[in-house]
Amino acid sequence: MQLIYYISGSIFIFLTIYIHYFYFLTNQQFVFHSNILLTINEKNKCLNLQNIESTTNELRHKLRNLFDLLGNSFSYNTKDNLKDSRSELFGYLLSEIDQIIESNVDTHKKVLDELAQHINNTLYKLQYPNDCNNRRLLVCYMGLDNCGFGCIIHHISFCLHISTSSNRTLVLENDGSKWYYSAKWADVFEQLTNCEYEKHVRPYLPLSKYKSIDQKDKVLLLRRRFEIEWEFKIPHSPEIAPLEFKEILTKHHTNPPAWFMGQIIKFVLRENQTTSAKLNKVEATFNLGNEFFTGIHVRRTDKRDESPFRGLEDYMKWIDFWYNSEEIKIQNSKQNKTLNKRRLFIATDEPKTIIEELRKSWGSQYELLHNKINASYGNRYYDPQRRSEKSLLAIFAEIRTLAKCRFVVCTFSSNVCRLVYELMQAYRGYAGDNVYSIDYDYAEYWYKKEMISTSDYKAKNKDEIDALEGDIIIFKKQKLNGFIGGLNNRTKKEGKFPISLLKEKFKFLSFPVFSLND
Incomplete structure (x- = not known):
């Protein structure tokens, strides 16, 4: 009561x-x-x-x-x-x-941690078989020249997502020796499998393309998602969570597909001991300390070509909002706690400009934490700076740090922002509402995201669209002033629609390898 x-x-x-x-x-x-x-x-x-x-x-x-x-x-x-x-x-x-x-967070976290362990154990069995000659393999294409860190990790995670759905062991093309960065994959991360490209894949070249889980070929090649979907649709896409986990995830998490993808990405991003030491050294310069902090990821440079400009005010009003709430919770609690100062971690590809603006407008209210102010990551994906090991370590350290924040504001149109959100689910377990995106809702392809109308709605002007309860509304334009640009899948009409009248449409399909009955 x-x-x-x-x-x-x-x-x-x-x-x-x-x-x-x-x-x-x-x-x-x-x-x-x-x-x-x-x-x-x-x-x-x-x-x-x-x-x-x-x-x-x-x-x-x-x-x-x-x-x-x-x-x-x-x-x-x-x-x-x-x-x-x-x-x-x-x-x-x-x-x-x-x-x-x-x-109820502790209860949710306990259940989710147990499920995460089951997933991790299954992935190890799948990726490190006793005999690779007896396994069907899926080769993940790695020729991603126009793809930064977040994009690459999402591509590899997509490959692992598909390989698990089809009960195949995933092998990186050329074992990751040729990819976007100057360092080889194995120089930075643990190898994804004990199966070797030269020994277990090369004898089967040229490879047929992956098209469905029903293919019987011993070895198949999986190219980039957008290339594949020009030809056919892959049901087990990253927006899908295992049907085997539906009852657990819908009860214990607010975004089942994001939580599941977080487990996949955590498995992919297992750095080796040398990299771990280097990351710790980079993160030590952030001066994070032991007190909790929030974060923002502000992507500019080449992102200007992909989405409209958003000022720092759009980010900071949500950080202020979160801290106002946190201070009230502390005041109302019976514990002897105080919030000494608001702490903000800043990740950006334009540190000098962004940090100086934050210092000027919010420096008196916030302790600002960040990478070196003179850090440079290059303005385009083809800049040599972005391909260096130093750049790779810097962006990875910032992503790990953001994923450890209590609350993050960023833009889901960015691969890095989605990566932070997904990793946060793996790190914290129950953190479905700990990231706020100021442009789109969570989806790899935001312009294909489907949501469900929770009630009837009658358009108030010519710019809006009608809907009946249960209609599928597809995102077409970013959210602004409480509305999105949407397409009603039933009426085929496009226009503004109130986001408060929408709820997530989660999708589940069977992944037999993750059965909880084995």
Whole structure:
């Protein structure tokens, strides 16, 4: 009953805040008003201990969307008292919701850790067979000249994802001796398998292309995902989680495919002892200390060609929001704790410009942690600087550090941001809401991401689209002011749609190698 009381109180405050800011909004207020009332009516019918956590996760999602909408109704200014009051009020709401969710984190983490161990054991058996001659193999294409670190790791993880679905052992092309970076794969990471390219693959050249799990060829070649999908669709894509884990993951995690991909990527990114020592040396320069910290990843340089520019204010309003909530939780707890200073780790390919701007606007509020301010990673993927071992270690160290943050703001249009989110699930277990993307929701191909409409919606103007409850809405443009650009798969009409009326559409398919009955 106490938990139900907290939820009801949170909903009441949530509605109060909404009404308080009513006159700042235009037609957008209907979206949240109708949606929140719908949530309350539905939850009052079946609110019990089994769905309390589902309810609070949904409320947190709506709260963040409302904060995003209202936040864009004001000009962000670090000296704007109105902004500060609004952020603190939302921080209070988030802290109330988080306290309910966090009461079960240990239980979730225990279950997820056990499942992660099962996955890791299965991958070891698959990748290090007793006799490679008796295994079917999948060769991962490595000629990725226009692909940076995040892109490469996602490609290799895609290969491992497909090899596990088809019960094949994955081998890197030429054992990873020829790839984007100057250092060989084995100079940096543990080899993915004990099967050797020269001994177990070369005798079968030329290789046929991988097309489906039903192929009987002893050895197949898997090229890049976008090349393959021009010809045919691969069902077991990275957006898919094993059906064998569906019941566990839907109960214990908010994003099952991301959690599963995190386990795959963690297996891929097993650095060797030499690299581990080098990474520790790089990370020591970040001055992280023992206190917790948050992080942002700001990608500029060649990212300007891929997505619209986003100012640092877009990142920092979410960091402020998170810290406001955290401070309230600490104040309300009975533990003798204090938050001495807000700490922020900064990962960026333009450190001098970004860090100087952060120091100027937020330096008095935050302790800024970062790599060397004069670090240079090159402006394009073909720059020699980006191919060096030094650059590889720097980006890997920053990704590892971001994945250890309590909360991160970045852009899911970036491979690095998604990699951080996925690794965080492997490091922390239950961290589905610990990363916020300011442009798109989590997906490898954001423009193909499918979400489900949670209620009927009637367009308010010619720029919006209608939907019925259960309609599939496909992302077409990044989120902005509480809306996305979407395509209704039923009506085939494209336009703005309120993101608060959407929920994830998770997909599951069978991966027999991961059976829990063996």
